[in-house]
Amino acid sequence: MGYCINHPEIETRYLCMKHNIYLCEHCLECRDPDIYCKFRSSCAIHFISKKGFDSKTQKSLSKEFSVVFLPDDVRIKIPKGTTLLEAAQKADIYVNASCNGQGSCGKCRLILESGTLGNKPTSLLSDREKENGYMLACQTKIADNIVIRIPEETLEKKLKTAGMGVDATQNLAGLVQKFDPMVKKYTLKLEPPTMEDTVSDLERLKRNLRRAKCDTVKMSSGIRVMRQLTQAVRQDNWKVTASVLQKKCSLELVDVRPVSQEEKSLGMAVDIGTTSIVVYLVDMQTGEVLSAASGHNSQSSCGDDVINRIVCSEKKGIKKLQKMALSTINNLAQRALASLAQSHKNIENITISGNTTMVHLLLGIDARHIRREPYIPTISEFPIIKARNMGLKAAHYAGVFVMPGPAGYVGGDIVSGILYTGFHKKADITLFIDVGTNGEIVLGNNEFLMTAACSAGPAFEGGGIRWGMRAEEGAIEKITLNSETFEPDYITVDNKTARGICGSGMIDLLSEMHIKGVLGQDGRFRINPGHPRMTVFNDESAFILEFAKNIDSEEDIIFTQSDIRSLTLSKAAIYAGFTVLLEEVGMDFSMVDQMIITGGFGQYLDIEKAITIGLFPDIQREKFRYMGNSSIAGAYMALLSNTHRQQAIKISDSMTYVDFSSSTRFMEEFTKAQFLPHTESKLFPSVTRSYLNSPYLN
Ligand code: FES
Incomplete structure (x- = not known):
C-alpha cells in the first residue's frame, strides 16, 4: 500500500511498476493529462493484493x-x-x-x-x-x-543565518508589552467539596475559572483532561494550575496539574524559510529569548525554490516534504532545548511564519495549485492547530498559530515583516522588500498595503549559478577588483577556503565588474579574452575568481556569462516589481519615504553596490533600513500576544495582491531593467563608472 502521487490523502494498492509510484483509482480512470495520467497509459500498473506482491513482482522489486x-x-x-x-x-x-x-x-x-x-x-x-x-x-x-x-x-556546511545572535534577539526586548499567549495558565485554589457543596470536580474547576474571568461557556474539555482531574485537584490540597487553549471562537481546557508540578512555560517561534529555518525558544513569563538555533531546511535536497518543492511534493508525496521540514524544526528545537536543559514538553505555544508554500508543505496541505494559474493556495488563514496533530515535538496540548498570508506567492513571512516593522501604522510611504528566492515586495502605509512577488529566482541564493552557493562557510561574500589589473580581493564566510560565491558576493562582483568596465552595460564581457583571469567554459567566456591550485580544488572558481545573465534577470525582476507596484498607485521612487530591506540575504548586502547594479533605486541612502529577519521577529510578537495575532490577520486581510505573471507593464519594465544598471541611465545618476583607462579593455 502507498499514497497516490496526485492525491496524497488517498491510500492505494495500485503501483506503477515503471516509475515506482502509487496511483489511486481516480487517476487510473481520469483523462486529465495534468495529473500524470501518462503514467497510467504507458506503464504496467500492479495491483498489490492483501497478501502483498506475487512472487515474480517481489523478485523483480527485491x-x-x-x-x-x-x-x-x-x-x-x-x-x-x-x-x-x-x-x-x-x-x-x-x-x-x-x-x-x-x-x-x-x-x-x-x-x-x-x-x-x-x-x-x-x-x-x-x-x-x-x-x-x-x-x-x-x-x-x-x-x-x-x-x-x-x-x-x-557537503552541507554551517549556514550564516539572519535573526541569530545576541543582537538579533535583544532587539526584541520590550517589543510586546502585554503577554497573552494561546495557552493561558490559571493558578487556582479550589474549595474542597463538602456535603453542602457536591458539584463535580470539573464544575468546581470551572466555577473558579469563571471567577478568574475565563469564559467557561465557550470552553470544552477533552477526555485526557477529565482523566487527570481526580488526582490533579486532590494532590496539592486543591491547588491547581489549569491551562486553557484559546482558539479562534472557543476555549479548550487542555491540562490540569497540581501547582507543585508546574514547570517553566516555553514558547517557540519558527521562521520556516525555503533555504533555512530559525527557531527561538522564549520564556513565556518574561518574553526573553532564551535560546535560538538555525539550519538548512532539509527540503533543499528537493530543489532551491518553491516551485521545485511543489513539483517534488506532487511526484513524491507531500508527506515526504512535510517530514523533512518537521524533522528540521524538531532537531533545531532539540538543539535549542539542550542548551537550556529543558524538555520539549515545556513548549506550550508555537508560532510559525513562512511563505505560503512552505507552510502548506509543513502542514501536509496540497500546494499544487499555488504553481498553476490562477495560483491559489488551499488556505490563507489557519485555525489554531494542536502541535501533536502536526507532528511537532511539544507539550501534547501545545497550540500552534500559523501566520496568515494574503496570496500564493506572498505569505505569512511578509505579514510577520509588516507586523514587526510596523509601517502599516504610519503615514510615511514605505517600500518593503524581503530579498529571498521570491523577492516579495509591499508598498504602503496606514491607508493601504499593495503587495506583489517578483519571481526573482534563486540566483541570489546561489541557484542556477555555476559556483553559486548560500552564505555557508567558504562562500565569497565580499569582493573587490583592482581597477587596473582586475585582480580580485575577497573575503569568505568564516574566513574559510573559498568554495563558491554567495548572493552578497555576487552583487559585489557584478557591481565591481560594471563600474570597472569588465562588463558593458548589456552585461557582456568587455575584457580582453587573453587576460590571465579570463577563460572559456562550455563555449562561453568566464572570469576566474580563484584558481584551482590555490584552493586545492579540481576546478577554478569561475563566473560565467550565463551566471551574469541569471543575476541580471533576478535584479531586473525586483527593480521592475518596484516600478510597476508604484505605478499601480500613481507613485514613483521620489515619493518613497523609507525603504525597508529584510530577509536573511539582506543582512550582508552592500546597499551602494546593490544600487550600482540596478537592484535598488538610486534614492537617498538614508532612506534605506535593514531590519534583519523580520519573519522570526513577527512570529515572536504573535507568540506572546493575542493582539499581535489578531493584527496579523487584519494585515493579511487588508493587503491587495498584484499579480505580475501576466502584466505587460511588468514585462516592459523587466526588459528595461536587464541592463546595468538600467537602459535609462538617468534613473541612476549617482552610478558612475571608472574603467576608461584600463589597458585590458577591448
Ligand atoms: S539536482 Fe542534479 S543537476 Fe540539479
Whole structure:
C-alpha cells in the first residue's frame, strides 16, 4: 500500500511498476493529462493484493544494491534503478540539488569511488571532473554495489543565518508589552467539596475559572483532561494550575496539574524559510529569548525554490516534504532545548511564519495549485492547530498559530515583516522588500498595503549559478577588483577556503565588474579574452575568481556569462516589481519615504553596490533600513500576544495582491531593467563608472 502521487490523502494498492509510484483509482480512470495520467497509459500498473506482491513482482522489486556514502560511511540498500540523488535522500544525506533533479544546475556532484554506474551525458561536468569520477547524482541510476564520496563542495556546511545572535534577539526586548499567549495558565485554589457543596470536580474547576474571568461557556474539555482531574485537584490540597487553549471562537481546557508540578512555560517561534529555518525558544513569563538555533531546511535536497518543492511534493508525496521540514524544526528545537536543559514538553505555544508554500508543505496541505494559474493556495488563514496533530515535538496540548498570508506567492513571512516593522501604522510611504528566492515586495502605509512577488529566482541564493552557493562557510561574500589589473580581493564566510560565491558576493562582483568596465552595460564581457583571469567554459567566456591550485580544488572558481545573465534577470525582476507596484498607485521612487530591506540575504548586502547594479533605486541612502529577519521577529510578537495575532490577520486581510505573471507593464519594465544598471541611465545618476583607462579593455 502507498499514497497516490496526485492525491496524497488517498491510500492505494495500485503501483506503477515503471516509475515506482502509487496511483489511486481516480487517476487510473481520469483523462486529465495534468495529473500524470501518462503514467497510467504507458506503464504496467500492479495491483498489490492483501497478501502483498506475487512472487515474480517481489523478485523483480527485491533486486537491491548496497550504496556506501563516504566520508561518513553511511550504508543503505537501494532497489535497482533508483537515482543516486534519491538514494542520498533516503539515507538522509544532504546533497545540494538546486534544480530538484532536472539535471540543469550541476550542483549534485558526487564522486564514484568503486563500482559502476550508468550516467546520462552532461555538459555540466568538465572533462577533468569526469575523469576523476564526478557525476551528477540526479542523472545517475544505481545498477551495482557502489561506494560514493560526497565532495567538499556538495557537503552541507554551517549556514550564516539572519535573526541569530545576541543582537538579533535583544532587539526584541520590550517589543510586546502585554503577554497573552494561546495557552493561558490559571493558578487556582479550589474549595474542597463538602456535603453542602457536591458539584463535580470539573464544575468546581470551572466555577473558579469563571471567577478568574475565563469564559467557561465557550470552553470544552477533552477526555485526557477529565482523566487527570481526580488526582490533579486532590494532590496539592486543591491547588491547581489549569491551562486553557484559546482558539479562534472557543476555549479548550487542555491540562490540569497540581501547582507543585508546574514547570517553566516555553514558547517557540519558527521562521520556516525555503533555504533555512530559525527557531527561538522564549520564556513565556518574561518574553526573553532564551535560546535560538538555525539550519538548512532539509527540503533543499528537493530543489532551491518553491516551485521545485511543489513539483517534488506532487511526484513524491507531500508527506515526504512535510517530514523533512518537521524533522528540521524538531532537531533545531532539540538543539535549542539542550542548551537550556529543558524538555520539549515545556513548549506550550508555537508560532510559525513562512511563505505560503512552505507552510502548506509543513502542514501536509496540497500546494499544487499555488504553481498553476490562477495560483491559489488551499488556505490563507489557519485555525489554531494542536502541535501533536502536526507532528511537532511539544507539550501534547501545545497550540500552534500559523501566520496568515494574503496570496500564493506572498505569505505569512511578509505579514510577520509588516507586523514587526510596523509601517502599516504610519503615514510615511514605505517600500518593503524581503530579498529571498521570491523577492516579495509591499508598498504602503496606514491607508493601504499593495503587495506583489517578483519571481526573482534563486540566483541570489546561489541557484542556477555555476559556483553559486548560500552564505555557508567558504562562500565569497565580499569582493573587490583592482581597477587596473582586475585582480580580485575577497573575503569568505568564516574566513574559510573559498568554495563558491554567495548572493552578497555576487552583487559585489557584478557591481565591481560594471563600474570597472569588465562588463558593458548589456552585461557582456568587455575584457580582453587573453587576460590571465579570463577563460572559456562550455563555449562561453568566464572570469576566474580563484584558481584551482590555490584552493586545492579540481576546478577554478569561475563566473560565467550565463551566471551574469541569471543575476541580471533576478535584479531586473525586483527593480521592475518596484516600478510597476508604484505605478499601480500613481507613485514613483521620489515619493518613497523609507525603504525597508529584510530577509536573511539582506543582512550582508552592500546597499551602494546593490544600487550600482540596478537592484535598488538610486534614492537617498538614508532612506534605506535593514531590519534583519523580520519573519522570526513577527512570529515572536504573535507568540506572546493575542493582539499581535489578531493584527496579523487584519494585515493579511487588508493587503491587495498584484499579480505580475501576466502584466505587460511588468514585462516592459523587466526588459528595461536587464541592463546595468538600467537602459535609462538617468534613473541612476549617482552610478558612475571608472574603467576608461584600463589597458585590458577591448
Ligand atoms: S543537476 Fe542534479 S539536482 Fe540539479
